[in-house]
Amino acid sequence: MNPFQSARLSAKAFGDNFLWGVAIAAQQNEGGHNVGGRGVSIWDVFSRRNGKIKGGTNPLVSCDFYHRYKEDLLLAKALGFNSFRFSISWPRILPEGIGRVNKEGIAFYNKLIDECLELGLTPLVTLYHWDLPQPLEKEGGWTSYRMQRWFARFATVCAEEFGDRVKNWIVLNEPASFTSLGYMLGKHAPGKTGLTNYFSAIHQAVLAQADGGEILRALVHKSYIGTTFSCSEVLPFSTKEEDVLAAKRVDVILNRLFIEPALGRGYPQDDFKLIERLEIHNKAWKYTDRMHFKFDFIGLQNYFPVVVRHNSIIPHIHASEVKAATRKVPHTGLGWEVNAESFYRIIKRFWLYGTVKEILITENGAAYKDEVKNAVVNDEQRVDYFKQHLQAALRAKHEGVNIKGYYAWTLTDNFEWAEGYKARFGLIHVDFKTQLRTIKNSGYWFRDFLKQA
Numbered sequence: 001m002n003p004f005q006s007a008r009l010s011a012k013a014f015g016d017n018f019l020w021g022v023a024i025a026a027q028q029n030e031g032g033h034n035v036g037g038r039g040v041s042i043w044d045v046f047s048r049r050n051g052k053i054k055g056g057t058n059p060l061v062s063c064d065f066y067h068r069y070k071e072d073l074l075l076a077k078a079l080g081f082n083s084f085r086f087s088i089s090w091p092r093i094l095p096e097g098i099g100r101v102n103k104e105g106i107a108f109y110n111k112l113i114d115e116c117l118e119l120g121l122t123p124l125v126t127l128y129h130w131d132l133p134q135p136l137e138k139e140g141g142w143t144s145y146r147m148q149r150w151f152a153r154f155a156t157v158c159a160e161e162f163g164d165r166v167k168n169w170i171v172l173n174e175p176a177s178f179t180s181l182g183y184m185l186g187k188h189a190p191g192k193t194g195l196t197n198y199f200s201a202i203h204q205a206v207l208a209q210a211d212g213g214e215i216l217r218a219l220v221h222k223s224y225i226g227t228t229f230s231c232s233e234v235l236p237f238s239t240k241e242e243d244v245l246a247a248k249r250v251d252v253i254l255n256r257l258f259i260e261p262a263l264g265r266g267y268p269q270d271d272f273k274l275i276e277r278l279e280i281h282n283k284a285w286k287y288t289d290r291m292h293f294k295f296d297f298i299g300l301q302n303y304f305p306v307v308v309r310h311n312s313i314i315p316h317i318h319a320s321e322v323k324a325a326t327r328k329v330p331h332t333g334l335g336w337e338v339n340a341e342s343f344y345r346i347i348k349r350f351w352l353y354g355t356v357k358e359i360l361i362t363e364n365g366a367a368y369k370d371e372v373k374n375a376v377v378n379d380e381q382r383v384d385y386f387k388q389h390l391q392a393a394l395r396a397k398h399e400g401v402n403i404k405g406y407y408a409w410t411l412t413d414n415f416e417w418a419e420g421y422k423a424r425f426g427l428i429h430v431d432f433k434t435q436l437r438t439i440k441n442s443g444y445w446f447r448d449f450l451k452q453a
């Protein structure tokens, strides 16, 4: 018997008080870039650079959540969710990054939080989902040691303004992604490259991760604090030693770099010699303790596994990905392998650290080319993706992993970073010309599934 089918999939099987949510992010959904006193973010600026975003698009309007949040929250509620994950736009709260607080920005999030609570959607709030204020980037952004002060200020304002009603917090969204894509590879904002930028950004993000946790714990009464990690099982393309070693190096970068310091283990230096250089930052300031924070939960975000082979041409890491299409395995519209067993294994793997208290699956989902035909979006592939991945999560939960919630990425189609608007991840289709929302079949599937919860 296929073990993945062993427990019958139902929402009830995940237990009472399970958090069922949808996740969005300020920069991807809000739009309203020049209203309500919002400052400029690194993505506003980066998207103006030629060739950086597919289709030459930008996030300035996106799906206009800033003006349509009530409608979107009602949709989330109508689909049966009991929790809503969103992020706070740093430039909307502190337009210059530090200093002056923008009252209108605070008022917007107050309305959003109150509306969530009224609808019975428990807010799960991310402090940083990649939209750094541009004035801070001019001062070095995540590569600057002053980030410790800047981030503390932002976290403090958010905790003081919203902590009376928001109890569930995420400090950072996927630091492994924004440091590597934004500061090493130049594919995301702010478009910086090189090891010096990358390593400084990693160290500042690791410190912000712990500092943010400390600040929230000190200021928010009865808080439930986590941070999120992107995770992908990394498999060698062959059993050749060079491929196996390449997979271990990639694993350090994709899966271990941020959780291990948070768990008090310092930087993962085995398996990838280069990481020793990070110790230059650590040794000088003896930060191992400060990097450690006892999170109440960790957020895991998984989309696909990665298969790698040794490749001496690629600097530093000497590895490259063997894409799903090349391996002729099922994949999404973005070419990401669909593999729910791998999702199960990576959840177990993070649980095996032994000191993780609880896990929320804070993102999981798939992008396909969706089309509206006669007011219907028939996205059966996405329905299958969710069924398989929920089944895998349920198996892990039945085997003792303390999974407390699941958040689908994402509510509505939105700005998918460098991929622009073509990659549609939503349970709800958005016509970006008219802002018309159409619930996809996957949205209806969730509604029926959650009815039994």
Ligand code: BGC
Residues within 6 Å of the ligand: 025, 028, 173, 174, 177, 230, 301, 363, 409, 416, 417, 425
């Ligand atoms: C990010 C989201 C993103 C999603 C799909 C995650 O890496 O947190 O912002 O849209 O993956 O790419």
